[in-house]
Amino acid sequence: MKPRVIVVFGLSGSGKSYVARILHEEWGYEWLRSDVIRKELAGIPANEEAKAEFGGGIYTESMTEKVYNLMVSRAKEVVERGGKVVLDATFLKRWQRKLVKEAFPDTLFVWVYADEEVVRRRLKDREDVSDADFGIYLKQKEVFEPPEEVRFVKVNNTDLPREEVIKNLTKAFENIYNGLW
Numbered sequence: 001m002k003p004r005v006i007v008v009f010g011l012s013g014s015g016k017s018y019v020a021r022i023l024h025e026e027w028g029y030e031w032l033r034s035d036v037i038r039k040e041l042a043g044i045p046a047n048e049e050a051k052a053e054f055g056g057g058i059y060t061e062s063m064t065e066k067v068y069n070l071m072v073s074r075a076k077e078v079v080e081r082g083g084k085v086v087l088d089a090t091f092l093k094r095w096q097r098k099l100v101k102e103a104f105p106d107t108l109f110v111w112v113y114a115d116e117e118v119v120r121r122r123l124k125d126r127e128d129v130s131d132a133d134f135g136i137y138l139k140q141k142e143v144f145e146p147p148e149e150v151r152f153v154k155v156n157n158t159d160l161p162r163e164e165v166i167k168n169l170t171k172a173f174e175n176i177y178n179g180l181w
Helices: 016-027 033-040 060-082 094-103 116-124 134-143 162-177
Strands: 005-009 030-033 086-090 110-112 152-155
Touching: 005 016, 005 094, 005 116, 016 030, 016 086, 016 110, 016 162, 030 060, 033 060, 060 086, 060 094, 116 134, 134 162, 152 162
Parallel strands: 005 086, 005 110, 030 086, 110 152
Antiparallel strands: none
């Protein structure tokens, strides 16, 4: 049985949105992106840049709390109507992951990571709803609280061709769900 809620987390540039997009397109998960929700709450079009210092601008702790609470609320709506959802955000702090775990005890957490040089290359010229650059990545790395409170699958090699990433995800998920994926 596939989980109703999947959290894709990790530092900026790791490939989270790539994995979330695959879950959305290949397995029908509704895709909730913190970057989109944050700009929506701030009244900024998703494609408009809102770069700021780490923890500043629309990236304050209080705004982050609003974003994560709204993500969970929207995920509840999806699940209540019989759908399944992937939450795409850094989830740097334990409280953020616990928020989801408390609402959805059977959540599958997918920790996406990449080598620093891969991240640097990805963030250099990225055009995306995310405003993170390599400096933000380095700050995230300093404050990231490794997941000890949730069970997770680790995924790297998101530079592989899409079909390889799909195969690797399927294999990782089948290991958890005993071939039921």
